[in-house]
Each structure stands twice: as structure tokens, then as C-alpha cells.
């Protein structure tokens with residue numbers, strides 16, 4: 207017997223000049239691994255060698271460039287690359303002409319002021335006259351300017367927490383995730399959250415969009431849905447259908463099919479992963495049985 211041949215698929219969508227979609231991916235740092243994992247989950251080829259600079263995925267018509275996350279907004283803002291993955295804080299800091307297209311749900315952090323206990327109160331005006339060390343001078347200067355506060359901003363590349371101990375700064379402004387780095391340095395956050403950040407897909411608005419952007423976005427949205435929803439199946443006395451559907455309304459509308467057993471239906475619906483157990487309990491209470499959840503591996507809504 208001859209093996210089945212693969213289904214003929216349309217070629218990937220190319221730009222006006224036949225160019226593939228060009229996408230920037232963080233080459234190192236906190237966002238790098240998670241960004242590549244997400245792209246792999248969306249069906250794209252990713253590098254296996256962390257030193258590789260670029261990779262062409264011919265089947266999907268996409269070229270990936272592995273760049274410093276801090277530089278990505280610049281490339282996208284200049285129109286050199288069509289899309290990029292970076293942090294919201296890095297995008298703001300760059301002041302590049304790029305926009306957030308999609309939030310990606312990883313790399314979450316806050317951006318905060320911190321100092322030795324007692325140096326800052328809760329008010330922004332406490333920053334007046336202080337020396338503020340940061341790797342994000344664009345974000346910090348923007349914050350101070352908006353409030354008319356005069357302070358000296360000292361730009362450092364990293365390990366900003368140590369600058370206070372070394373007498374270079376009175377205050378730092380930095381990424382805080384767990385807070386453990388601050389605690390180790392004997393520092394405390396002060397004042398409001400300057401910025402809540404996460405990984406974002408950035409682009410340059412509709413004018414410059416490559417025609418392949420839409421498919422790329424749909425694939426990433428598919429990953430986000432597959433990560434945040436599970437498929438739920440259950441059997442239910444038909445008389446309880448309305449109550450059950452209120453608990454599992456699904457995204458479009460749930461599938462309800464008759465069961466062989468008289469007066470029973472089978473229901474299939476997508477439910478938010480983080481609520482799945484509570485929904486199962488509630489369904490059980492109204493008479494549902496054989497309640498199962500399964501992971502969704504990929505999806506297009």
C-alpha cells in the first residue's frame with residue numbers, strides 16, 4: 207500500500223516584495239526562553255543553539271531575529287522588523303514608535319522605587335533632590351517630569367540595588383518580581399507601582415503591516431487560549447441543561463448532544479483553566495456525572 211501523501215497546503219503569505227514576516231525575539235534575559243517556548247507552541251521553528259542570531263522558518267514564511275530585548279522596540283519602531291516580543295517596560299523606556307499588539311501573559315513584573323527604610327515616604331514628592339539609579343531612565347524621567355519633580359537620574363546597566371550600598375544613589379527604580387533581590391540589599395519598595403509590565407508583542411500600526419501578521423497573531427492568540435482554557439465534557443439530566451450552560455457558557459456556544467440513555471445529554475464546552483475545579487464541583491451538585499477535562503493543544507477561535 208502506498209502511504210498517504212500530505213495534504214496540499216497554500217504557501218505562506220509573503221510581503222509585497224516576497225519578503226517573509228520578520229520577527230524579533232529576545233536572545234537572552236528573563237523573556238528569552240518563554241518567548242521561544244510560545245513560538246514553538248504556535249508551530250514555528252525556533253533555534254536550539256542559544257548563540258544562533260537568526261532563523262528562517264520557510265514553511266511558515268517567517269524569519270526570526272534573536273536580539274537584545276532592550277533593542278527590539280527600536281528595530282520594530284524603525285520599521286526594520288515587522289513584529290517583536292519585548293517587555294512593556296522596555297518598550298516604554300525606549301520611547302520607540304512601536305505599539306503593543308498583543309499581551310503575552312508571561313514575564314510579569316512591576317517597576318518600583320525602592321530605598322533604605324525611612325528614606326522615602328509614600329509620596330512621589332519625597333523623590334525631589336534625590337539621586338535615582340535605574341536601568342530604565344526613560345520610564346523614570348517620564349514619571350518625574352509628569353509630576354514636575356526634580357531629581358538626578360543615574361543610568362546603570364544592572365545590579366542597580368548595589369548602587370545604594372556603594373553610595374552612588376539614594377533611591378533605585380527597578381523591576382521587582384518576587385522582591386527577594388530588594389530584601390537581600392536591605393531595601394524597601396516605596397510609593398505606587400510605576401508600571402505593571404509583561405511580555406508584549408509589538409508592531410508599528412496598520413500602515414506598515416506585513417500581510418502575514420494576521421495569521422501570526424491568530425496563532426499566538428490560539429496559544430493563549432489553549433493555555434488559559436480546558437475542554438470540559440459531562441453527562442447531564444436534560445432537565446438541568448439551562449443551569450449547567452450558565453456554568454459553562456463556552457466561548458461561542460456549548461455543544462449539547464442527546465445521550466443513548468433517555469432524558470440525558472452530553473455537554474462539551476471550553477472553560478477557564480483556573481476555574482475548572484470549582485465548575486466541576488458546581489456541575490456535580492446539579493446532577494452532572496462523568497465530568498472530564500482535557501488540555502487543548504492548539505486552537506483557532
Ligand SMILES: Nc1ncnc2c1ncn2[C@@H]1O[C@H](COP(=O)(O)OP(=O)(O)OP(=O)(O)O)[C@@H](O)[C@H]1O
Nearest residue numbers: 234235236237275293295296313314315381383403
Ligand atoms: N525577575 C525578573 N528580572 C528581570 N526582568 C524581568 C523579571 N521578570 C520579568 N522581567 C522582564 O524582563 C524584561 C527584562 O529583560 P532583560 O533581558 O533585561 O532581562 P534580564 O533578566 O534583566 O537580562 P539581563 O540582566 O541580561 O539584561 C523586562 O521586560 C522585565 O520586566
Ligand SMILES: O=P(O)(O)OC[C@H]1O[C@H](OP(=O)(O)OP(=O)(O)O)[C@H](O)[C@@H]1O
Nearest residue numbers: 364365366380381382383384385386387
Ligand atoms: O524581585 P526579584 O524576583 O528579585 O527580581 C527582580 C530582580 O531581577 C532583575 O535582575 P537581574 O537578575 O536581571 O539582574 P540585573 O539587575 O543585572 O539586570 C531585576 O533587575 C531585579 O534586580
Ligand SMILES: [Mg+2]
Nearest residue numbers: 235363364365
Ligand atoms: Mg536584568
